Amino acid sequence: MNFKIPNFVKTNQFGLLCLVIFFICIFSFSTDGFTSRFNIYALSRVVALDIMIGLAMMVVILTGGLNLSLGALGVSAAMFGGWCMESMGIPIPISIILVLAFGSFLGWINGFVTVRTGVHSFIVTLATMSIYFGFMTLLTEAEAFRKLPEIFTDFGSLKLFNKYISPLLIISVLTCFILYYVFKFTDIGRKLIAAGANPDAAELSGISVDRMFIYCHMLSGFLAALAGIMLTARIGAAIPSMAGHLGFDWLLPAFLAPVLGGTLLSGGKVTVFGTMLGAILVTLINNGLYLIDVGEFWVRFFLGMILLGAVLLDRAREYFTVKNSIVS
Amino acid sequence: MSNLLKKDWFGLGLVIILGSILISFFKPAFISPFNLYVLMLSVSLMLVVAMSQMIIIAIGQMNLSVGAIGGLVAISFTGLMEVYSMSILPAMLIGLLIGLACGFINGYITVKTGISAFIITLATLYIFKGMNLGITEAQPFYEIPDAVKFFGNAKILGPIPYLVIIPIVITILMWILMNRTSLGRYMLAYGNNVQSSELIGISSTKIVIYAHVISGLLAAIGGMLVVCRLQLGTPNIGDSWLLPSFAAPVIGGAILAGGKVDVIATAFGVILVSIISQALVIFKIDPFFVQIFLGFMILLAVFINRYREYREERRTKVFSYE
Numbered sequence: 018m019n020f021k022i023p024n025f026v027k028t029n030q031f032g033l034l035c036l037v038i039f040f041i042c043i044f045s046f047s048t049d050g051f052t053s054r055f056n057i058y059a060l061s062r063v064v065a066l067d068i069m070i071g072l073a074m075m076v077v078i079l080t081g082g083l084n085l086s087l088g089a090l091g092v093s094a095a096m097f098g099g100w101c102m103e104s105m106g107i108p109i110p111i112s113i114i115l116v117l118a119f120g121s122f123l124g125w126i127n128g129f130v131t132v133r134t135g136v137h138s139f140i141v142t143l144a145t146m147s148i149y150f151g152f153m154t155l156l157t158e159a160e161a162f163r164k165l166p167e168i169f170t171d172f173g174s175l176k177l178f179n180k181y182i183s184p185l186l187i188i189s190v191l192t193c194f195i196l197y198y199v200f201k202f203t204d205i206g207r208k209l210i211a212a213g214a215n216p217d218a219a220e221l222s223g224i225s226v227d228r229m230f231i232y233c234h235m236l237s238g239f240l241a242a243l244a245g246i247m248l249t250a251r252i253g254a255a256i257p258s259m260a261g262h263l264g265f266d267w268l269l270p271a272f273l274a275p276v277l278g279g280t281l282l283s284g285g286k287v288t289v290f291g292t293m294l295g296a297i298l299v300t301l302i303n304n305g306l307y308l309i310d311v312g313e314f315w316v317r318f319f320l321g322m323i324l325l326g327a328v329l330l331d332r333a334r335e336y337f338t339v340k341n342s343i344v345s
Numbered sequence: 346m347s348n349l350l351k352k353d354w355f356g357l358g359l360v361i362i363l364g365s366i367l368i369s370f371f372k373p374a375f376i377s378p379f380n381l382y383v384l385m386l387s388v389s390l391m392l393v394v395a396m397s398q399m400i401i402i403a404i405g406q407m408n409l410s411v412g413a414i415g416g417l418v419a420i421s422f423t424g425l426m427e428v429y430s431m432s433i434l435p436a437m438l439i440g441l442l443i444g445l446a447c448g449f450i451n452g453y454i455t456v457k458t459g460i461s462a463f464i465i466t467l468a469t470l471y472i473f474k475g476m477n478l479g480i481t482e483a484q485p486f487y488e489i490p491d492a493v494k495f496f497g498n499a500k501i502l503g504p505i506p507y508l509v510i511i512p513i514v515i516t517i518l519m520w521i522l523m524n525r526t527s528l529g530r531y532m533l534a535y536g537n538n539v540q541s542s543e544l545i546g547i548s549s550t551k552i553v554i555y556a557h558v559i560s561g562l563l564a565a566i567g568g569m570l571v572v573c574r575l576q577l578g579t580p581n582i583g584d585s586w587l588l589p590s591f592a593a594p595v596i597g598g599a600i601l602a603g604g605k606v607d608v609i610a611t612a613f614g615v616i617l618v619s620i621i622s623q624a625l626v627i628f629k630i631d632p633f634f635v636q637i638f639l640g641f642m643i644l645l646a647v648f649i650n651r652y653r654e655y656r657e658e659r660r661t662k663v664f665s666y667e
Contacts, residue, residue: 134651135651136650140595144640144641144643147636148640148644151637151640152637269467314479314483315475317475318476324467324468329458332460
């Protein structure tokens, strides 16, 4: 038996791809509405956001840390954007740049405090989560910005490609390609990965690990702010509660996508396209569960089960590949 | 005296006493019997939740599902009494069993797969919360036996509510567990250094499962205490536990890498957080500030711990040169 399995088949992404195809088949056969134009369009709008949130979490997981403040940060940035556009009348492109800068700044705070205190980013972002969300609620008095410029909100409801795809998805996929390029081919991207994989070795080879970690947190803030803008465009308004209390509604998709995608929680490994596939899988399952009509209250239960099942499967896959490689 | 100064809980105790004197100087209403009663209620509920998280921090992990377990137990406890008209004691026992089972699931999967407890408990958080919502369909249970209502409302003496008894007993038991039993010391050893604790013969399976089971039990007790307090079982019990559950142990000086927790300091952390929240209410400050304040307090605690470590390091360096 000299049959050689291609390397791609052994990767996590391949397993995910199979799962995605498997679920698409199941849902298209078992439900009526799954392949309808409307449903695919709705899916593309949701997937776009989940990918972005997943990427925002992924770049912090790269450092071996976590970013609990993701949702709070994204919503704060989105509300800042709403304030810029509605109350201040700043033109849309400048507003968006300001929002992204604001998100990066909040991310910088996370990174700076984490690096300076040496405390796990879990605790730091747990604290900043309630600080950001609290300030946002105080400053906006929990009022939404509903009179955003029409060009901006129209963009969110635009339908492309024979009315199948939302432009938001194109932004997300584009971001994936850019991040892939950065992590794969640029100096700074390789340095970020090196710092996450082995901080001591990276420090000894002349990389400022602290600075790299701060960059990761800034990038996370940037992506979360982008996700906030996208959500604002999708809803057509900037609402303080759009990510739930303290931004908790973003937390599960944020962890699901990178973890399913094979990003190591201990840091040092990123899988941009794995994260994308993970986000697609989660959205598919979520959407399919609603269509199958399991009852909206059980959807959370199944999502939790799927996360558990996915990490266990991944563990098993790892176990078998390690065993096989030892045998051969 | 110098030994006392080194304890985590000493500084906290000082802050609590000075803070209380200062607040009651400006607002005498702070030490009114009613206010003390409310304060003690909030302390006793949070104490149990904080202990539930603290024991997981001791083994160097985190338990995101504390609130979800509390909520699931709360609605099972009330649901059994309302729908199946069960009497209090069996309903309570089943509630505890559910907490135990939830904790066991967390611990077993974590230790058997070696996957980070963060991910496992994130998954079980959604599973438990989903079961909670699936069962209740987001509707609360209102029919609570009078004995439960009485326990949640009545006072033993002056402003002291009955509800404080269980949390105080739990705190004492936890202190004994962490300081006077081999199981507690093994947990700390495991949290400090997994490899070396395994090398000296500590079974990691046993330690992790025990810690998660105790955490689940405490979360269950917390959930049932909230039912007594609120006089109803709503599905959103436990939703807001995450931040306070970490705040108290961290303010109490627990290191999140594991291996160091202080039961008394954690209890003082709970008291401090409650006093500050209460003071903010008395001074008529926007409730959203309470949240911001809690966030800043965690950061402050983190900075102070870091500073103390830094000073300790410098001192030991000086000695080694001599």
